[in-house]
Amino acid sequence: MDHIAAHRLDGNAAAGRLEDVFAVEITSVRATCNGCGATAAVAELTVYADAPGTVIRCPSCEAVVMRLAQVPGSTWIDLRGARTLQIPLR
Amino acid sequence: MVISRGFLGRRRDGDRGGRLPPGQYDVGDRFPVLSAGPTPHTPLERWDFTVEIGRQPAARWSWDEFQALPHEEISVDIHCVTKWSKFDTRWSGVSLDALIEAVSAPMAAFVVGFSDGGYTTNLPLADATGGKAWIVDRYDGGPLDPEHGGPARLLVPHLYFWKSAKWVRGLRLLDHDEPGFWETLGYHNRGDPWLEQRYSGD
Numbered sequence: 001m002d003h004i005a006a007h008r009l010d011g012n013a014a015a016g017r018l019e020d021v022f023a024v025e026i027t028s029v030r031a032t033c034n035g036c037g038a039t040a041a042v043a044e045l046t047v048y049a050d051a052p053g054t055v056i057r058c059p060s061c062e063a064v065v066m067r068l069a070q071v072p073g074s075t076w077i078d079l080r081g082a083r084t085l086q087i088p089l090r
Numbered sequence: 091m092v093i094s095r096g097f098l099g100r101r102r103d104g105d106r107g108g109r110l111p112p113g114q115y116d117v118g119d120r121f122p123v124l125s126a127g128p129t130p131h132t133p134l135e136r137w138d139f140t141v142e143i144g145r146q147p148a149a150r151w152s153w154d155e156f157q158a159l160p161h162e163e164i165s166v167d168i169h170c171v172t173k174w175s176k177f178d179t180r181w182s183g184v185s186l187d188a189l190i191e192a193v194s195a196p197m198a199a200f201v202v203g204f205s206d207g208g209y210t211t212n213l214p215l216a217d218a219t220g221g222k223a224w225i226v227d228r229y230d231g232g233p234l235d236p237e238h239g240g241p242a243r244l245l246v247p248h249l250y251f252w253k254s255a256k257w258v259r260g261l262r263l264l265d266h267d268e269p270g271f272w273e274t275l276g277y278h279n280r281g282d283p284w285l286e287q288r289y290s291g292d
């Protein structure tokens with residue numbers, strides 16, 4: 001196994017941080033990758049959580065779909081890698 | 091008196107004679123791996139290193155050509171923004187001075203290092219030159235392990251270690267600053283550990 005594989009988590013690992021800012025059940029939100037166009041639920045995305053911030057990648061092409069960084073007093077989010085977010089209504 | 095001497099002794103040992111920047115701890119023999127993505131495995135026969143002026147390639151070295159460039163032995167302390175520091179790390183590599191001198195770019199005031207996997211990090215030219223930064227391809231006497239950025243990574247030890255981009259494939263010389271992967275997401279643009287420049291606004 002690639003040593004880095006031990007660092008790779010699924011989208012549930014980022015759910016807490018995302019739900020701090022999005023008032024939705026984030027793991028069932030479907031994100032479309034701006035790189036390859038693949039669509040997956042957030043829970044199915046690949047998460048690297050041990051970098052300085054949290055990097056959420058497409059499981060198909062490994063492009064960055066979202067990035068989050070928690071710095072004192074703010075959360076920074078970059079959604080450039082998500083072409084769309086489909087959010088189920090409750 | 092005995093207690094006082096012991097206390098001072100531990101303190102001196104704890105910051106290794108003033109080598110530990112504020113807020114950092116000594117990680118000892120461990121070398122933590124922090125990853126923002128999968129490890130690229132670029133075969134050496136396909137690896138090259140490019141210096142770009144603007145977005146135009148101006149110089150390029152194959153792996154063999156890069157190996158033939160004069161290498162320096164470097165022994166430095168490194169400091170990660172996640173608060174670990176590691177003393178006396180030993181590397182071998184080519185100085186950025188030598189790579190940048192290979193091209194003529196009088197307009198250059200900033201450098202962006204770019205890597206396999208899309209990672210970037212930015213440096214003012216003054217932090218990249220003057221014997222302060224290298225492209226290293228050996229660690230502790232052996233080839234640089236892929237999980238630590240091999241075949242080659244940036245080494246900019248006087249700034250937080252996110253500036254020392256793993257899997258680096260080139261330098262882009264610019265007349266303006268282009269903040270990189272973490273510098274655009276709330277982290278400090280320069281990242282001097284002695285000034286504790288962790289986050290934008292520090």
